Structure formats: C-alpha cells, structure tokens
Amino acid sequence: QSKIALISHAPDSDSWWNTIKNSVKQAGEDYGVQVDYRNPANGDLADMARLIEQAAAQGYDGVIVTIADYNVLQSSIKKLTDKKIPVITINSGTTEQSEKLGAIMHVGQPEYEAGKGAGMRAKADGVKSFLCVNHYATNPASFERCRGFAEAIGADFKKSTIDSGEDPTGIEAKVSAYLRQNPTTGAVLTLGPTSAHPTLKVLEKAGLKGKMWMATFDLSDEISKGIKDGSVKFGIDQQPYLQGYIPVAVLATMKSTKSTDLAAVSAAVKANAKTAARFAEYGLAPAYGPRHIGSGPGFVTKENIGKVEKYAGQYR
Amino acid sequence: MTPQAPNPAPAAPTDDRVREVSPLRKLMSRPEFGALAGTLLVIAMFAVSAGGSGMFSAEGVVNWSTVAAYLGVLAVGAALLMIAGEFDLSVGSMIGFAGMLLAIPALYWGWPLWLATVFAFAVALALGWLNGWLVVRTGLPSFIVTLAFFFILRGLSLAVSVIFTGKTILSGNGDLVLRDMFATDPVISFFFHGYTLTGVFDALARMGVIAARDDGTALATGLPKAVVWWFALTAAGAFVLARTRMGNWIQAVGGDANAAKNVGIPVARVKISLFVFMAFCSTVFAVLQVADAGSAAADRGLQKEFEAIIAAVIGGCLLTGGYGSVVGAAFGALIFGMVQIGIGYTSIDNNWYRVFLGLMLLIAVLFNNYIRTRFALGRR
Amino acid sequence: MTPQAPNPAPAAPTDDRVREVSPLRKLMSRPEFGALAGTLLVIAMFAVSAGGSGMFSAEGVVNWSTVAAYLGVLAVGAALLMIAGEFDLSVGSMIGFAGMLLAIPALYWGWPLWLATVFAFAVALALGWLNGWLVVRTGLPSFIVTLAFFFILRGLSLAVSVIFTGKTILSGNGDLVLRDMFATDPVISFFFHGYTLTGVFDALARMGVIAARDDGTALATGLPKAVVWWFALTAAGAFVLARTRMGNWIQAVGGDANAAKNVGIPVARVKISLFVFMAFCSTVFAVLQVADAGSAAADRGLQKEFEAIIAAVIGGCLLTGGYGSVVGAAFGALIFGMVQIGIGYTSIDNNWYRVFLGLMLLIAVLFNNYIRTRFALGRR
Amino acid sequence: MTDYILQLEDVSKYFGSVIALGGVTLRLRRGEVHCLLGDNGAGKSTLIKTLAGVHAPDKGQYILEGKPVRFNSPREALDLGIGTVYQDLALVPLMSVARNFFMGREPVKKLFGFLPVMDHHHAARTAGDKLRDMGIRIRDANQMIGTMSGGEKQCLAIARAIHFGAKVLILDEPTAALGVKQSANVLKLIAKARARGISVIFITHNVNHAYPIADSFTLLNRGKSLGTYLKKDVSKDEVLDMMAGGEEMQKLMADLDGVTI
Amino acid sequence: MTDYILQLEDVSKYFGSVIALGGVTLRLRRGEVHCLLGDNGAGKSTLIKTLAGVHAPDKGQYILEGKPVRFNSPREALDLGIGTVYQDLALVPLMSVARNFFMGREPVKKLFGFLPVMDHHHAARTAGDKLRDMGIRIRDANQMIGTMSGGEKQCLAIARAIHFGAKVLILDEPTAALGVKQSANVLKLIAKARARGISVIFITHNVNHAYPIADSFTLLNRGKSLGTYLKKDVSKDEVLDMMAGGEEMQKLMADLDGVTI
Numbered sequence A: 001q002s003k004i005a006l007i008s009h010a011p012d013s014d015s016w017w018n019t020i021k022n023s024v025k026q027a028g029e030d031y032g033v034q035v036d037y038r039n040p041a042n043g044d045l046a047d048m049a050r051l052i053e054q055a056a057a058q059g060y061d062g063v064i065v066t067i068a069d070y071n072v073l074q075s076s077i078k079k080l081t082d083k084k085i086p087v088i089t090i091n092s093g094t095t096e097q098s099e100k101l102g103a104i105m106h107v108g109q110p111e112y113e114a115g116k117g118a119g120m121r122a123k124a125d126g127v128k129s130f131l132c133v134n135h136y137a138t139n140p141a142s143f144e145r146c147r148g149f150a151e152a153i154g155a156d157f158k159k160s161t162i163d164s165g166e167d168p169t170g171i172e173a174k175v176s177a178y179l180r181q182n183p184t185t186g187a188v189l190t191l192g193p194t195s196a197h198p199t200l201k202v203l204e205k206a207g208l209k210g211k212m213w214m215a216t217f218d219l220s221d222e223i224s225k226g227i228k229d230g231s232v233k234f235g236i237d238q239q240p241y242l243q244g245y246i247p248v249a250v251l252a253t254m255k256s257t258k259s260t261d262l263a264a265v266s267a268a269v270k271a272n273a274k275t276a277a278r279f280a281e282y283g284l285a286p287a288y289g290p291r292h293i294g295s296g297p298g299f300v301t302k303e304n305i306g307k308v309e310k311y312a313g314q315y316r
Numbered sequence B, C: 001m002t003p004q005a006p007n008p009a010p011a012a013p014t015d016d017r018v019r020e021v022s023p024l025r026k027l028m029s030r031p032e033f034g035a036l037a038g039t040l041l042v043i044a045m046f047a048v049s050a051g052g053s054g055m056f057s058a059e060g061v062v063n064w065s066t067v068a069a070y071l072g073v074l075a076v077g078a079a080l081l082m083i084a085g086e087f088d089l090s091v092g093s094m095i096g097f098a099g100m101l102l103a104i105p106a107l108y109w110g111w112p113l114w115l116a117t118v119f120a121f122a123v124a125l126a127l128g129w130l131n132g133w134l135v136v137r138t139g140l141p142s143f144i145v146t147l148a149f150f151f152i153l154r155g156l157s158l159a160v161s162v163i164f165t166g167k168t169i170l171s172g173n174g175d176l177v178l179r180d181m182f183a184t185d186p187v188i189s190f191f192f193h194g195y196t197l198t199g200v201f202d203a204l205a206r207m208g209v210i211a212a213r214d215d216g217t218a219l220a221t222g223l224p225k226a227v228v229w230w231f232a233l234t235a236a237g238a239f240v241l242a243r244t245r246m247g248n249w250i251q252a253v254g255g256d257a258n259a260a261k262n263v264g265i266p267v268a269r270v271k272i273s274l275f276v277f278m279a280f281c282s283t284v285f286a287v288l289q290v291a292d293a294g295s296a297a298a299d300r301g302l303q304k305e306f307e308a309i310i311a312a313v314i315g316g317c318l319l320t321g322g323y324g325s326v327v328g329a330a331f332g333a334l335i336f337g338m339v340q341i342g343i344g345y346t347s348i349d350n351n352w353y354r355v356f357l358g359l360m361l362l363i364a365v366l367f368n369n370y371i372r373t374r375f376a377l378g379r380r
Numbered sequence D, E: 001m002t003d004y005i006l007q008l009e010d011v012s013k014y015f016g017s018v019i020a021l022g023g024v025t026l027r028l029r030r031g032e033v034h035c036l037l038g039d040n041g042a043g044k045s046t047l048i049k050t051l052a053g054v055h056a057p058d059k060g061q062y063i064l065e066g067k068p069v070r071f072n073s074p075r076e077a078l079d080l081g082i083g084t085v086y087q088d089l090a091l092v093p094l095m096s097v098a099r100n101f102f103m104g105r106e107p108v109k110k111l112f113g114f115l116p117v118m119d120h121h122h123a124a125r126t127a128g129d130k131l132r133d134m135g136i137r138i139r140d141a142n143q144m145i146g147t148m149s150g151g152e153k154q155c156l157a158i159a160r161a162i163h164f165g166a167k168v169l170i171l172d173e174p175t176a177a178l179g180v181k182q183s184a185n186v187l188k189l190i191a192k193a194r195a196r197g198i199s200v201i202f203i204t205h206n207v208n209h210a211y212p213i214a215d216s217f218t219l220l221n222r223g224k225s226l227g228t229y230l231k232k233d234v235s236k237d238e239v240l241d242m243m244a245g246g247e248e249m250q251k252l253m254a255d256l257d258g259v260t261i
C-alpha cells in the first residue's frame, strides 16, 4: 500500500481543514492508499518546513503541500523533489509558484482572487465600504482575502480590517465596537465560521440581521442557515473537499498506473466511478485544466444551498 | 477581599511607636486599591480617546464587560490557585473539551441538555482532580503537569469531535439545534443562557436613559449571565479567601508549603480542591460560551489560561504564591478586557492594535504598582 | 554544568557520619542525569514505534535535531533567566521583530546584509536591556513587563512591515532577494546560513553510510548552523553558570535576591544582562530562521517564549528560580523537539497529535523526575 | 501503660549519604522537662522532626504511649497532641500575626447562624494577648509576620504551640532569638506546662536556660546518643561540659578572660 | 580624623506608620567592641541594617570616618569595609557551602591563562577550613546550605564576614543558634578582630556573651536609645537589668528558682 502525506500550514484548531482531513480519508479509502495529514500545531510556517523535510526523510510515495509561503517552503520542497517524490500543491499560492517548485500540479485558488471575486459581487450590490473580520491575523496570507475584497469595491483595506482573535466572545465585542464606531459601514466579510458566527450574533443583536450586507468564507451549519434566511448573501466556497481528494486520487493513480502522463491520470480520476459518486453526492464541481485543477471560488447562495447544506463543515 | 483580616487591630491606638497616618492613605494601601486605580486610569484614558464612540453607552458597557466577565470567571480560579502557589495551563483546553462534553451527548447521544451539562461538569471536575492529584503526588511543578493536559485535552477535543461527529464545530444535528435546546431548557437556560434584568433595561430604554430599538426595547438586551457569574464567583472567591478557614489555608500553602504542612494543614487537599475549582470555573466559561454562541468547537478557549494568569497578576497576585486578592483579579480581568475591546472604539489603526494593547497594559500596571507602593503601609 | 561546584570535597572521606554510596548512584544524582534519562526514554519509545520510518536516518536526525536546535538556542537564555528568577515572555515577538529589523533595512533601505544584521542585533539587545531595566527599576514582576513587550513587539512587527513594505512576509524587493543576499555575504553566511560539515556528510554518502542524491552528494546536506549555535550556546551557558563568578551571581540572585543584594552582588546588573542575553538568543534564532526560510514575517516565533520555558522546566530548572542546569535545558529542548516531530514519523492519526504530545511529555518528565529523586543524594 | 509517654528506640535517619541519626534512643517520661543537648549539627532538629512526624525514621521504632506509630505527616502527630516549635518556626511571612497564630486551627464562628467563617476578631485578640503575656507588644495583629523582628517571630511560634496545649510540647531552641525578659517568660511557661502535666522536650545551647528547668538531659553527639542523665546526678558544670561536646570549659575559655558561658 | 570610625546622629527610620527607630545616636570608636542591647523588637536589626546600607535613614545623618555618607545598596557599605552578619544570615539555601561562602566575592583564577573562572577548589577548601576553625565539620563543601543545621548555617555566615576582614564588623545575634563550643570560638574571633584594630558592633541577648567581650554598651528601647555606657561604669548585673528592659532580674525570676540568665 502506498503512503501519501498532506502537509498544511493551518493550526489544528482551524475548522475549515476538517473538511480536507475528511476528504483525504475518503480518497484514501477509494484509492486504497494511506494518507497522513500533518500540520504545524500553531500554524508556524517554519515548523511546516520541518514537516516537509520530515516527509522527505520518511520517503512517502507522494506529498501534497500548501504553498503558504513560497520562499519559506522552497528549500524544503526541494528536499522532496531531490528525492524524486512527486509533489502536488494545493490551497494557497499560485500556479506559477507551483510550477517553479517542481510540483506536478496545483489544486486550489489564491486568497487574493477569492477575496476579489467576492468583492466584485458586493460591488454589483452597491457596497462601498466594509468590515473584514480576520480571526486569523497571525497568518499574514489571510489579509490577502480582505485586500482583494477591498480593492474590488475600492475601500481602504487597512481601515476596514480588524484583528479579531479567535475567541467568540472577543470577536463579538470587537465587531460590535467597530460597527458602533463606524456606523456607515456597508458590509461585513468574515473569513470563516470562527468569525462568522459571532458576527451574525452582533448583527442580530443590533437589529441589522438581514439588513447589513454580509458574506463569509467557507461553510458551516450556522452559515448555511444564514444563507437560507438571507442574512448571509453567500459563502465563498473553496470546495476544500476537492483540494484534499483530487491530489490523493492523482498521486494514487500515478503510482498504481506507473504513469507520469498527467492528462491520462486526470482522465482516469475523472472516470473513476467512486470519485464521480462522491462528487455528485456532495455537489462538487472541479474545473479540470490541462495541468492544474481549480477548486473555486464557488459561491454558495440561497439558490444552491440545498445541496451543500447537509454536508457543511464535514464534506463541504 | 484582602489577604489580611479586615478587622480592627486590638492594639492600643496611642502606641508611642505608631505615627499618625491619614485614613485615606490607609484605604489606599489596601491591595485592591492599586487595581482599582489602574481600572480608573484605563477608563479615563478611554473617556478621552473614545469618549463619544459609544463605548460608555449601555450597549458599549455590556459589550466590553461581557469580555471582562468571561475572563473574570477564569481569573477567580486562577487567582486562588496562584495564591496557593500553583498554575493551571490546561484552562483553555478544558474550555474546549468541556464544550465538547456538553455538545456531543446533547446532540449525538440524545441526552437532555441538563444531563449533558451535568456530565460536562462531572468529567471536567474529575479532570481537575486528576491534575491536582498528579501535581501533589508526583511533586512535579504544576506548570509541567498541566502543560501535558494543555496538549492532551486540546487534542481530545479535536479527536473526540471528529470521531463522534466528523465536524469540529457543533451547533446542531438534524432537528436538534443547540441554540434552541438552550432556549427551551428552563434550568440550564436560567443559569447560563441569555440575559437577566431585561425588564430593567427595557424600562430604562422607555425612559430614554439608554438607547432603544425600533420596537421600544433596549438595544442592550440586559445583563449577560456571564457578568452575573463573574460577580457571583468573585464574591464567593473573595469571601472564601478572606473569611474562611480554607482561605487561610490557601494563603498558608502558597506562602510556605512546608510551614503549612508542619502546622497540620492538609496541603494536598487544599491544592487538589483548587484545581477542581479551576476546572469548575473553566466549565462555567465553556457552558456560558456554548449557550451564547450556540455551538461548541474544538478550538474554543485558546490562550485563555494565559489571559487568566495575566488578569490575576495585573490584579496583584504574586506569581510565586502566597499573596493576592480575588477582587484585584476581577479588576485585572476588567482592565484587560476593557483595553482589548476599548481599542476598537478609538480611531487607532488596527495594525497598531497589539502595540497599544501592550502599552496600555504596561501603563495600567505601572500606575497600579505606583499607587500600591506609594501608599503601602508596613511593607517594603 | 551543574549548579554545584564540580570539584571534590576536601572533607575527609572516612567521616563516621557518611554512608557508603556507589559512584554510579552519585553520577545518577547529577541534575542533568534525569533529563538525559528522559531523552533516552523518548528515543527508545520512538525506536519502537517509528523505527523503520526514517526518523533515525541521517536526514531524519537532521530534521528533528534542527527543531530541537532552534528551541535549544532559546532554552539557554530562558534557563539562565529562570535560574535568576525571571521570565521573558517577549521572546517569540522578539523573534518576529528582529527578523523585520533585518529584512527591512536589507531589502528596502539598501543596506548591506551585514549591516542590517548588526542593526537587528543592536536594536534587539537594546530592547532586551529595556525589558530588564523596567523589571529592575519598577520592581514589577517580569511576567507583566515582558508581557507588555510580547504585545508591543508583535504589534510593531506587523505595523512596521505594513508601513514600510505593505506586506507582512518579506522575501525580496525587486532585484534584491533575501535568500541570495544570505548566500553571497561571506561573513553572515558563515555564521547563519546553510550547513556545515557538508564535506563529511558527502563523504559518508559516497561510502554508502547515509543516503545519497543522484549526484552522489548526501541527502542530508550537512549539520545545520542552528545545531552548531545550539551546541555553542549551551556550552557557553553551562560554562558561565558552573565556572564563572557571573554563574554564582545568577544562582544567588534567583535563589534569594535579598540575600544576594546584602552580600553585595549587583542584582540589577545581573538581571539586566540576562535579559540582554535572552534578546541575543532570540535574535540568533531570528537570523537563523530568516536565513533558512529566505524571508522574514510578522508572525514568526509564535509561542516560542512558551516552548523555551517548557524546555527549561523539562530540563529541571525551577520556575521559582535559583536552581537549574543549562545542559538540562538543552536536553529539555531535545525531548520537546523530538516528541513534536517524532509523532509525525509514527503512524498516529494527526487528530491525536496533541494527545500524544502531552502524554509523551508527561511520561518523559515523570521518568526524569523519578530518576532524579530516586537517586538524589543529600536532598529531599 | 508505660512510664513513658513517648519513646524513640534505636532510631536512624539518613539523608542520602549523610547519617543524620545513627541509632538514637530517647525516652520521655510523663510530665517531665527533658532537655536535649548537643553540638551544632548533632542531629537534634532531625530528632525532633522525627518526633513531630516531618521525617519518618529509616530504622528503629517510634512508640507513643506504649503503641508503635508511624506518621505520614505532621498533622497526624498534631492530632495525637504533639505540639512542636520548629527551629525555622514554620511561619508564613506574607500572612498576618493573627492568621499565623491560628494557622491550621482557625477559630470558626457562624455568620448569619450558618456560614462558618474564621473569627478574625477573636483570632486577633487572642494572638495579641498571648504575645503580650510573653512580653511582646504588637501594634496591629494584621501586621505581616515578615516585617516582625526575629524575636517577635519566635515568640509567636512558641505562644502558638503553648496555646494549643498539647500532651507533648517539643521546643527546638525556643529561646535562641529571645530577649532576657522573653526568655524568662518562656521558661516560666515551660514550668507552667509541666505543672499541668504536659511533657516537654526542650533544646537549647544555653546552660543557664537548660539546667534550672530540666528534669533530665539527653546528650547527642554527631548523630549518636551519649546517654540520658537525671538532674540529680549531674551538676551544672558537668552539663556545660557535655554541651561543649565533652571538652572542658576551662580549656575552651583559656584565651578569653572573664568569660563564662 | 575623628575618634569615631562610624556615627549615626539622631537617625530615624519608619516603616509605614511604624516608628522602627526614633532619633537614635550611636558612635563606634576605632577598635572597640560595641555591644548593642535591647529587647525583642527594640530596633537593633533595623539599626544595623541602616549601618549596612540596606535601609537609608528617613531622618538623621550617617557619618563614616568623619564624612557623611548615604548608601544606596549594601554593596557600597561593603566596599567601604563594613562587613555584616545579618540576623537572617543572607544565605542562599539552594547553593553549596563553598558558593555561599564566597558569594559576591568569588575567588577567580585564569583557565588556560586567560579565561577568568571561579576557583572552586580554593573556595571549597577555604570554606571547609574556616568552618572547621569554628568547630563545624562539614562533610562536603558542595552540600547545599538548605540542608545544614541552624547553627552550621550561622557559623558559615560569621566565618564569611570575618574572612573578608573588614574595617567594621557588624554581628546581629551571631551566637543565637550556636553551640557552646562554637559560641566560644566566635567570641575568640571577635577578640582577635579587635586585636587587629577592627571595630565591632555586636548584638546579643546573652549577657554572658556580651559582658566579657564588650568595651561599651548602647541600650535601645522601643526604637529609642537609652544611652551608651562604658564597661568600666557598669556591672554585669546592671547590664542584665538593662537587657531586661529596665526591670530587675529578681522580679523577673521570682517564680522560677535556681534560674540565672
């Protein structure tokens, strides 16, 4: 049985990654490989570099990494390629960086673009100012989402962002303080369930629920409820399931077919019945490219929430 | 309230070796006074820099006092434990774990909410006991023992929630919605959910004293239950420390465990009970937060152990044990909570948030210390 | 090495009040022995559970020893500071800030790398001095003072990097690439960048002792500079503590600051120098990491203050000061680093990571403590 | 019932390689004042800590009122009526006089008829009174112990042990830091305790304190007992020579004239 | 140059509302042994801490060799040759005998000819020798102070102060915890120091230690000085009455027969 490792940059408290963990488990079952999920406990990138080196020392059959920071990970990823371990990059980072790192493919979608995509929708709704609730400010990449959104609507990124911390009580208090302080704020963007839930409570308490334009990254039970009742315009869904599932499927197929032809491997994954069934069940739609595969941004709105809702936080 | 007995001294007031000292100075020499002064300074600073921002409106006050209250609940336990010379680093992890212990039975095993709550308390207290027992039994520093639980409990919250539910944030399961369960269970709701004194707030709103919603009810719904717990636990903790035998034992154990043992104080029992009490405070925090947020999550309570210690130290507790005040710790929580949230009411650029947080803390504590030593009597 | 003088006692060996005790037991009673035993136990546990996974291959060893080395660099400073009775919570923030202090001048102000590095060291040491000065001057607990800097410096790293560069991760600016600058500056590169003993490793690879790349060079490039720093700082710290006047002063200040002051030890100077030394260790960490990662970022060093304290405590330093060992702290860093990374080499599900981390720590420390008290001589 | 309220039979105590006590036998008669003499480091404090339950003997037997006992903590000894003043006093510097006095045995009253609280008023008054009886005037029973003078602290520790009137009173150098008046008071208190039938073990290096009050003497030397003597069998000078570790006072004092100890 | 090596003129020291010293004058002649007497809590330790630079006086002047001084730390007093044995000894329990002995004044040797290191061998030998001179046999100079007996600790503190032979030696109850032999040795050491021209301030509650050795006595009572007396002007019994705070010994001892203090 071949062994694959997925190394993320997320601290293990981040709920979004739970979907990825679930997806690699299922992919492992579907393709008969063992997948180890690894992450730096505190989200420290330097620790992540060590984990990548560790994967090299362990001699995995394939390694999936996030490009949390191109420069930091460059030399450690080289340790993998030196050992001829196939690498697939996921989540953050760009396809160019992925290619420069010598990865065979990239599955994901950069933070800035996701933020910008959401911002474009907001702009269409006439939003001119906003508040970005960042519960993960210690990871600098998270600000890219806020920046993308801000630049799309033409707002001042620095003035519109708060470092909310991860404690729901604190988030609630800080958001409500900000809104109180900036009563003209036109919209709220939250970066995930951790910040979305308390923010929803603030809006509810202030009587702004449904009135204030709000969108969020990622999904959870609570968020899908909000989408249904209209208090959340949409959830920006990166389809994390795909980011975990597809690389495992690709690496496993490459190994089992002993092929390095990416197109053929992609096709085989696409054609796999188990895979197709999973994607259909969870309502996922990967954008297969010639080399890279896009996983988003999918916008989950009132219209398509039905399919997603059941699995929010688990497979969606 | 103070570690010293509050009663008047029996010594003759006309002792030739006692100087006249004004009663005001005497008042100011009480250990809480420094923390109170620090609090007033922080209020003054925000009154100047964020006066018109609504920070001191009813909603504003409820807003930051909720943050202070959550922290304050933990600070009571942390202060008592610190006075007894120990630390508990597993507080934050315990909060996450206790939330899971409540949510999983309630949502996935079909238990009634009250039973799930009792279960969460029971398991948490047992873990607190284990913490204390290991510290007392092995003689290892509590720092190391509770550090192990810091990791273990955080890991368990994650593992348990994934195993039983496949998710890491639990707010409902099919028809069962945690928020509704809290709203409908009368007992649990009374203790942990929502607000109290809503009538008073609404009346004030109708009188135009505080801001109202369109429907005439107060914008600030009421006094959050967390604040009530904060006051209640602080009062209880201060009472125990100042007025009971146990309070005397706590101070003695922290001041000199060896001396305490030699005069027959059951050192192990005192320490273990305080670890259990700390677990109780953590669980109260967890249940309040689950009720408030309507969900439990594996990452709840991150770094709360740290903040609880900060609050206790700001409030004048000695890190080395033996001296401190529960009321001081409550002020410490208030200072820390107010500074954390208050910065959001000022027009300070968010990039500077931490810088100001650090500076304000330093100023508050320096001032507090200045007052304390300036007016301290009979101490050096 | 030990806080006790290593020389033989001049007392007559035929004292009628001394029992015969075997030399082995005497050896085992040294404070480092417990930490060494803990380390061996951890190695044994991994040899069983992750023996075939490459954990003990050359790359594997380099891998986890790098983690231990980074932590060990901090542990030296933290141990000495703890022995002197103080803490520094600003270590982690200092790491982030020092990285910024290096990267911004080098990339945005056009300074040569060596000058930027000197600048980073100078400012960091000055901040360390300020930390110490405030502690000594105000008499506040160092916990609170350095906590303020914990916030302030983290905030400054963020604010400064955003102001000067608009980014929070700095790896290059136009043509200037930090990674290349490190590779080309001979002095800085010699001290902080890359590996040493590469020739030896390559030779071993050619002899087939360790794994090789296609081109015949060793897969494990060499001994990382971080490991060299770790050994050097540990040796220096242990030497200072055991053999110099300063070492005696450090122990005295931590053991009883009052007594130390009364016998004329310059308590303030000792404490301040240790804060400066701690800042030095943090900056070494920062520069090594910037060189290794090729970038500086505002979030570097998160929680490192905490891990440094953990390593020192595992290594047998007393949190209350006055007793401890630098070599012990190095073993503490090794235990913690090895456990952290080693779990990844076993087939344990990641959800259980923290649970195992906590358990292994507890076991290692319990064992360490058992050995220490079991064989301790002349102590209770 | 035996004659002895408390016996140590052939007790040894080791600290690592150090033999602190090597086979010591000590028998305390009911209602006597038994003086334990010995040089510095002879093992007196170790012996009384063994009696008080702080150390468990490594060898030998501890017999209380005829029954062998083994204490796991000082509390057990206290509960059986053995009160001790340790050489290091067992006071907590950061606590007040009153709180230290009643530490471990706090006076309790009911607040509102049901809440058991510490009776601070009673504690402060009692502590102040007892100290005044010994010749110490404290200004404020809420003063921290840490700010008191050496002698004041020692008086507090003694007053505490005597107040909780035990069956056996063990005093480890109680008069070491005391002034003349206070020492006299302590000796009086010992005499009073004996009159009440309490047995006392008394350690001192001052023969002028030891000889008048004691009924018997046990001499420790380098961890071993050199025997027990009744007062009627030895003179003050013999006791003094014993205290000096067998060397004669004359020799010791040769260089200094006029000194008598 | 004045007759006095050290003078305190009308010095007061307050702790909050407590008047620890209220206008005390003390003059120490060159080469004399000056005995400071007084009840517990009279302010003796506070006075000598003022001399040693631990406390700065709140009022009054401190004159050293005719020049007014103001010390900010004990180090300054030490550097001017004022060595002190504090009542609480100023030892660090977790450090070894040798390290404590040389604390603050470590003997240094050069390793490899340039690296200044502490000379542990010399330290251990010196500490062991000096203690043996005082009648204390230590088994191991690397033993922790915390495990030594009360008297052993006190001897170490005294040996240390005397070894670093200062111009002025201040001893706060040095013989309190000492055995007969050790006390005699300390008195001999004081006599020797005087012979070398060192001035000594000596606090004790034992008149048998005070009277033979002292040249003059100053009596403190409740923070105030009751005057200085030369030995030739007072008898031992008068000194004893002074020590008892003015009460006469006879009255004090009325209840106990045979006791002389």
Ligand SMILES: Nc1ncnc2c1ncn2[C@@H]1O[C@H](COP(=O)(O)OP(=O)(O)OP(=O)(O)O)[C@@H](O)[C@H]1O
Residues within 6 Å of the ligand: B378, B379, B380, D147, D148, D149, D150, D151, D152, D177, D179, E015, E016, E018, E019, E020, E038, E039, E040, E041, E042, E043, E044, E045, E046, E047, E087
């Ligand atoms: N830091 C302090 N704060 C308040 N009061 C103090 C402090 N230090 C000393 N005192 C008080 O000052 C008085 C004098 O104390 P001091 O230690 O000088 O007495 P002493 O003469 O040395 O007594 P003893 O013979 O018992 O050692 C005592 O009553 C003591 O309680």
Ligand SMILES: Nc1ncnc2c1ncn2[C@@H]1O[C@H](COP(=O)(O)OP(=O)(O)OP(=O)(O)O)[C@@H](O)[C@H]1O
Residues within 6 Å of the ligand: C378, C379, C380, D015, D016, D018, D019, D020, D038, D039, D040, D041, D042, D043, D044, D045, D046, D047, D087, E147, E148, E149, E150, E151, E152, E177, E179
């Ligand atoms: N915990 C310990 N570890 C090692 N040695 C110890 C310990 N406790 C006491 N000792 C040693 O045992 C011996 C006896 O000490 P003890 O305190 O009983 O003497 P003592 O007779 O009370 O002397 P003193 O009259 O000076 O108080 C001393 O030499 C001391 O160094």
Ligand SMILES: [Mg+2]
Residues within 6 Å of the ligand: D044, D045, D046, D087, D172, E149, E150, E151
């Ligand atoms: Mg003794």
Ligand SMILES: [Mg+2]
Residues within 6 Å of the ligand: D149, D150, D151, E044, E045, E046, E087, E172
């Ligand atoms: Mg004194």
